Amino acid sequence: MPTNYDAPQGNSSLRMTRRSLLKATGGLTAALAMPGIVRAQSNRIVFATWGGSWEEAMRKAWFDPFTEETGIEVITQPGNTYGRVQAMVEAGNTEWDIVEVLPDFQWLGADRGLLEPIDDAVVDRTGIMDAPDLVTEHSVPQVLFARVVTYNSQLGEGPRTFADVFDLEKFPGKRAFYAKAHGGYLEAALLADGVAPEDLYPLDVERALAKLDTIRDSILWYETNAQGEQYMSDGQAAIGIIPDGRALNAKDNGAPIEIAYGLSLITWSAMVVPKGAPNKDAAMRFLAYALTPQAQAAIAEAYTYGPVVPAAFDLIAPERAAILSGGPQMKDPIVLGEKWWGENLDAVTERVTEWKLF
Known part of the structure; x- marks a missing residue:
């Protein structure tokens, strides 16, 4: 079975210190000033991911069903580091529409002006579990681990x-x-x-x-x-x-x-929309989709990360819920x-x- 926590926590390149973030962006900014490979298209979004079996699970639970429902294709790209996000934004050449990140980037990215605010007219966040720091103006939680x-x-x-x-x-x-x-x-x-x-x-x-x-x-x-x-x-x-x-x-x-x-x-992983995302409107539609109870239940069936929308548990078999992060077996967990x-x-x-x- 897939092993929890490996995609987010295992990617040591993602959790960067503030000092290393500044160093990392220097060499990238010039390169990213050139015309982008990925062009804005209203019928697709580019999702920067940790990859591996986690990406395969998202493809099955989220990406393909979202495309079938909306006609918007989801293209994935690896290397979702903080430095690359900052370099793209500062170069005025953002190529990603959504980036999955660890929670600290919810604030670090916002403080540096690297993120778009979440459009509450599109993204319904009222169903997200009530926990400190889980929801911010510039991010939505993705899954629990x-x-x-x-x-x-x-x-x-x-x-x-x-x-x-x-x-x-x-x-x-x-x-x-x-x-x-x-x-x-x-x-x-x-x-x-x-x-x-x-x-x-x-x-x-x-x-x-x-x-x-x-x-x-x-x-x-x-x-x-x-x-x-x-x-x-x-x-x-x-x-x-x-x-x-x-x-x-x-x-x-x-x-x-x-x-x-x-x-x-x-703890949790989060999803953000980088400043200047070429397909921002479509990105917001995807975030709205991923936060529905049905989509949250689907990702919980595909991987053992837990849903951030409690109503999803109504759609998950009890034996499956009992092995999920944040499931009923974790009574009164400590939220980091x-x-x-x-x-x-x-x-x-x-x-x-x-x-x-x-």
Whole structure:
């Protein structure tokens, strides 16, 4: 089965720091000033995507049905980096109509004047789930994905709270955490230390690091989602916070692991329309289509990312819903504060890197 989280989180070139964004655009701007390869056509849109099996799922669930319904063809292009968006816009030669992005670009792109506002006369966003930061003036959420606490089945009942994740006496063994600062372990540490979910942001980074100090020698840092899955599959780690799709994949392949769905960290991918999009009106029609309950249910059937429109669950079989990000098995998930992360990722990364060294 497809593995959740890989398309968005696995594309490290997409989540750029503010400094690297500026550097990346310098060489591209001149090249993009030349006449574009993709011309404006009212009967098609160009969708910049992460590609792979995720693109295939969108083709089946969204692109082909949208074309059949509207006559508007959806052409995909790879390389959906922030730097390329900025270079196109600054060159006055935008070739993409829609770009799928991680949540931080909802604000970063808007702050830099790189995005068109969403046309609320066309795009109905009233059905989107109620969560902080999910909807902005310049973006719509696309799908949900998650990191979940996963544990070795030999632990018995396993952790039921984030405090359990940090309890080495009750649950001995290594912990597998994603190495990047925004991997969810800072939130987990604060929750384990008694911070209420509604009080997580702004993150008290020093308090989180102090909690992490209590298990410092038992942490296995993984650099890729595949590595995190491997740590859990082969028993190197007793407990981990890994993508839900990776956890499902490992379990389905016989790994002795269980998933504590009650300890889930939810985030999302988003869709934006870059400034000067040649087929903006058609792009808005696609966004409207993708946010219908029917389209959200279709993508949930094609891939294990969860719908951002709750009404879609009425169209999804219960057994399918039970394995989706944001599904009913994830009771009261923690929704990550992506706006805060977008504003603070650089500084927190620097502090966490320093902490790891000493």
